[in-house]
Amino acid sequence: MACPGAGEAPVWVKTGPVMSDGSQVPVVKEIPPKAADLSAWYTAVCLKAELVSYSPVRGCVVLRPYGFGLWENLQRHLDERFKATGHENAYFPLLIPESLLMKEAQHVEGFAPEVAWVTQGGQEELAERLAIRPTSEVIIGTMYAQWVESHRDLPILINQWANVVRWEKATRPFLRTMEFLWQEGHTAHASAREAREETERMLDVYRDFAENVAAVPVYAGIKSASERFPGAIETYSIEALMPDGKALQSATSHDLGQNFARAYDITFTDADQQVKHAHTTSWGMSWRMLGAMIMTHGDDRGLRVPPKMAPIEAVFVPIVRSNDDRALQACRQTADELSKAGFRVRVDARDEQPGWKYSEWDLRGVPVRIEIGPRDVEAGTAVVVRRDRPKGDKQQKQTVSLETLPRILPALLDDIQRSLYTQAKQFLEEHTFRTQDRSQFFDMCRNRAGMVEIPWCGRPECEAHVKAETGATTRVLRDLAGSALCVACGEPAKVNAYFAQSY
Numbered sequence: 001m002a003c004p005g006a007g008e009a010p011v012w013v014k015t016g017p018v019m020s021d022g023s024q025v026p027v028v029k030e031i032p033p034k035a036a037d038l039s040a041w042y043t044a045v046c047l048k049a050e051l052v053s054y055s056p057v058r059g060c061v062v063l064r065p066y067g068f069g070l071w072e073n074l075q076r077h078l079d080e081r082f083k084a085t086g087h088e089n090a091y092f093p094l095l096i097p098e099s100l101l102m103k104e105a106q107h108v109e110g111f112a113p114e115v116a117w118v119t120q121g122g123q124e125e126l127a128e129r130l131a132i133r134p135t136s137e138v139i140i141g142t143m144y145a146q147w148v149e150s151h152r153d154l155p156i157l158i159n160q161w162a163n164v165v166r167w168e169k170a171t172r173p174f175l176r177t178m179e180f181l182w183q184e185g186h187t188a189h190a191s192a193r194e195a196r197e198e199t200e201r202m203l204d205v206y207r208d209f210a211e212n213v214a215a216v217p218v219y220a221g222i223k224s225a226s227e228r229f230p231g232a233i234e235t236y237s238i239e240a241l242m243p244d245g246k247a248l249q250s251a252t253s254h255d256l257g258q259n260f261a262r263a264y265d266i267t268f269t270d271a272d273q274q275v276k277h278a279h280t281t282s283w284g285m286s287w288r289m290l291g292a293m294i295m296t297h298g299d300d301r302g303l304r305v306p307p308k309m310a311p312i313e314a315v316f317v318p319i320v321r322s323n324d325d326r327a328l329q330a331c332r333q334t335a336d337e338l339s340k341a342g343f344r345v346r347v348d349a350r351d352e353q354p355g356w357k358y359s360e361w362d363l364r365g366v367p368v369r370i371e372i373g374p375r376d377v378e379a380g381t382a383v384v385v386r387r388d389r390p391k392g393d394k395q396q397k398q399t400v401s402l403e404t405l406p407r408i409l410p411a412l413l414d415d416i417q418r419s420l421y422t423q424a425k426q427f428l429e430e431h432t433f434r435t436q437d438r439s440q441f442f443d444m445c446r447n448r449a450g451m452v453e454i455p456w457c458g459r460p461e462c463e464a465h466v467k468a469e470t471g472a473t474t475r476v477l478r479d480l481a482g483s484a485l486c487v488a489c490g491e492p493a494k495v496n497a498y499f500a501q502s503y
């Protein structure tokens, strides 16, 4: 078996499973260099590190156990943050009657091209089509209308962990799939102010998660009108910058105003005895965030998973000589102690060469590898290797005493977490540009230089022109200090806009 990650060029062989349309999916033999072709590298890593497999249904992927481990860590950290901000989890149905979906006009228009429909149950054709949820504002709004009567019933602060379906032909694991996993928060409030505060609070929860758990630095801000969620009065998002200079929207938070409350009749009697419409919000992060994390941190050897997201924080590789399994015993004993202390560890006792195992765990991005050989057993030591450092780096390996390992490991994991964030932050800063020059602005957008920040007029036609000329759109908007002219068109500027091409 070839050493994973050792290849120079991508090798794709068409021997994968047959899809529903008769085509075959590629099987990865080697991982191509990341800098040469990010897209090929990304797909190869997702498949070879066993995060996902293509399924027989085009557009859908199978999340394998190691990939699901990443998702579980995302869930755990986000869920903690949702609970800490007063939210509860619930679950709503997958199917939405067509008549309900049609009630909010902008929402329908925005989602119509990607809705999948159920038209038949068993042998029977349905009298009314059922939509498979592309998002759940409709069904949740309908229920809130039943639950809310008085201002005392507000706010409602509910989150659901679910799958949604948006019809999609292309398949890119985590980034573009027909069915995907996400969470969607849906809240209802008595006042516009509370709804806006909620929208901003959850945006900050996402920013905090992205930066402090996934170690992905982001720009947070408001979306332009053309990028707004269908039916929202304001959409906020966090945007990360990928190594190819394209932005990746990683989570959104929407102030829905009273649009959905009007369409779904969410009313309440206020303290002044007036009947009023509630103000609602929705906010979501999907497994797309995992795609951002993979692209941001990975290298030519494969994934580099930030410790807080790592299904396995440290892997033990025993170096076993024939008729001497003391190294394996030492690994098992130490791993057992670490596991009891709350660390996520694994012992790789497979009958393979240590070098092969090193490459395998490098590919999977396990933050720390702990090697124990016969000489270490006698000395009571282990060699600790960091995945965040390049091979041959002075600080990549250190010999430590086995006894001190439980004390050293937390600081080591923290340091790796920090170092991955710092590297990504440096990349973002080095690839964020500010310019006052119109032609330079267009060139940078066209060449995918990164995030290009300019004073901007806020006019949809200006944004459409930039998009037609360069492929770039506004990613987020922020307040403009002082007065300036729009760098893209020369009209008076109203905001600061970050432009980039995007995923």
Ligand SMILES: [Zn+2]
Pocket: 456, 457, 458, 459, 462, 463, 486, 487, 488, 489, 490, 491
């Ligand atoms: Zn303009």
